[in-house]
Amino acid sequence: MFLYNIGIKLYYFAIWLASFFNAKANLWIKGRKQQNFGHFNGSIWFHFASLGEFEQGRPILEAMRERHPDKKTVITFFSPSGYEIRKNTPLADAVYYLPLDTPKNALHFIDHIKPDVAIFTKYEYWYHYFNELNRQDIPLYIISGIFRPGQVFFKWYGGLHRKILTFVTYFFLQDQQSKQLLDNIGLTNVTISGDTRFDRVWANVQQPKPVLLVNEFKNGQKIFIAGSTWPEDEKLLATLPALYPGWKFIFAPHEISAEKINKLMELLPKGSAIRYSELEDNSKFEIQNSKEDLLKTHNSPLKTLIIDNIGMLSSLYAYGDIAYIGGGFGVGIHNTLEAAAFGLPVIFGPNYLKFNEARELIALKAGFSIGNETQLKGITDTLITDEAFYNVTSKKILQYVQEHTGATQMIMAHISPLTP
Structure with a gap:
């Protein structure tokens, strides 16, 4: 416990140092200092x-609000990238940064919000x-949980972390391997319910949000569509x-950031790309005339649109035919399911092994x-030129998503009798 507490303080100190030159770290520190519960x-x-994780847990969030309309909903985020975008979500009565994990902070926060139930998503x-x-006998659920053999919970030195798991009332897991790992350390309060992300992306397909300028x-x-790309992806694409x-x-x-967008623009033929914000600026005239007017302002036909805002990507896939998912040349790929739910074949980099759906999609071809x-040009060329191959691939990926929906219903059926 001593080492855990020291580690938490050292982590805070490292973020504090980074906050002097890193905007995200600055938000992490400042946001926690300024909030009142x-x-x-x-x-x-x-x-x-x-x-x-917010999007992943959103189906349960919406279902709980519908089932318990008399209860207030409190949301916490660890990262600024979640908090800053969803701090005004209508799905919550209050949104906070999660305070640093200390005994004092935990007691203070829980005594303020007095939860009847706590639900954590994935990890x-x-x-x-x-x-x-x-200690306060408040039920705690993990939804869409997933475990891997290399995690600290399953190491000889992971006693404290295994103890953390014993505080969980019930685990709703994504796969059999995760269940087996928990079984091996004596935890049987487990159900394999699947991944709620499938329910979320399928709901998005049923009611896609129109983006008129993208349609134009x-x-x-x-x-x-190249989604959630990093510079390593963009150089290839x-x-x-x-x-x-x-x-x-x-x-x-x-x-x-302006710097990142400018570097991407420099990779593309001059005059062939436009930022979404620039498209918006040019949309003061009638939508049906926008393409013609925009082409007058560029030396070559517009072939590439660069999205310079956050929160639009899941809606864009409705207009796509092939998707590339970024992150595979870094720490790991981003969300493939948002594109898959619209039947788009997905391409991604080599770092995908931690993601069940990516492995399963590869197995399904x-x-x-x-x-x-x-390799990028090879598979892109096949998908573009071989119509039969494309159609089979699109059908398989759409069927895959459909077959994996239903986690929300299963989780809610378990939580209902367990929640006070």
């Missing part, structure tokens, strides 16, 4: 690490918060527009991992 009398507490296991919930940009042509004159391209970078420019 409201007082609630029996709330439902959802915690999400970041924006991705984030904090000793003092879990211990305090357990598409203008009836095929679109290749920037070679594609010149190869396929009949296609258009959309880049939605993971980071949208509905997802494709590439490691270099040659």
Whole structure:
């Protein structure tokens, strides 16, 4: 416990130092200092690490609010990338940064929001918060949980972390391997319910949010969408527009600072790309005339649209035909399911092994991992030129998503009798 507490303080110190030159770290520190907690009398507490986990847990969040309309909903985030985008969400009565995991903070926060139940999505296991919930007999659920053999819980030195798991009332897991790992350490309060992300992306397909300017940009042509890209991805992808004159391209970078966007623009043929914000500026005239007027302001036909805002990507896939998911040349790929739910074949980099759906899509030959420019061009060319192959791939990936929905219903059926 001593080492855990020291580690938490050292982590805070490292973020504090980084905050002097890193904007995200500065938000992490400043946001926690400036918040004041409201007082609630029996709330439902959802915690999400970041924006991705919020979207993953959103089906349960919506279902709990519908089932318990008399209860206040409190949401906490660990990361600024989740908090800053969803701090005003109508799905919560209060949104906070999760305070640092100390005994004092855990007691203070829980005594303020007085949750009837706490629901954490996928991961984030904090000793003092879990211990305090357990001490106060407040049910704690993990939804869409997933475990891997290399995690500290299953190491000889992971005693404290295994103890954290004992504070959990019930685990709703994504796969059999996770269940087996928990079985091996004596935890049987487990159900394999699947991943709630499937329910979330399927709901998005049923009621897609229209983006009129993107529809105008598409203008009836095929679109290749590159989502959540990093510079390593973009260097490869920037070679594609010149190869396929009949296609258009959309880049939605993971980071949208002016510096990052400018570097991406420099990779593309001059005059062929436009920022979404620039498209908005040119949309003061009638939508039906926007393409014609925009083309007058560029030296060459517009082939590429660069999304320089956050929160639009999941809606863009409705206009796409092929998707590339970024992050595979870094720490790991981003969300493949948002594109898959619209039937788009997905391409991604080599770092995908931690993601069940990516491995399963590759096994189905509905997802494709590439490691270099040659492989990227090879699979892109096949998908674009072989219509029969494309149609089979699209059908398989759509069926895969449909078959994996239903986690929300299963989780709610378990939580209902367990929640006070």
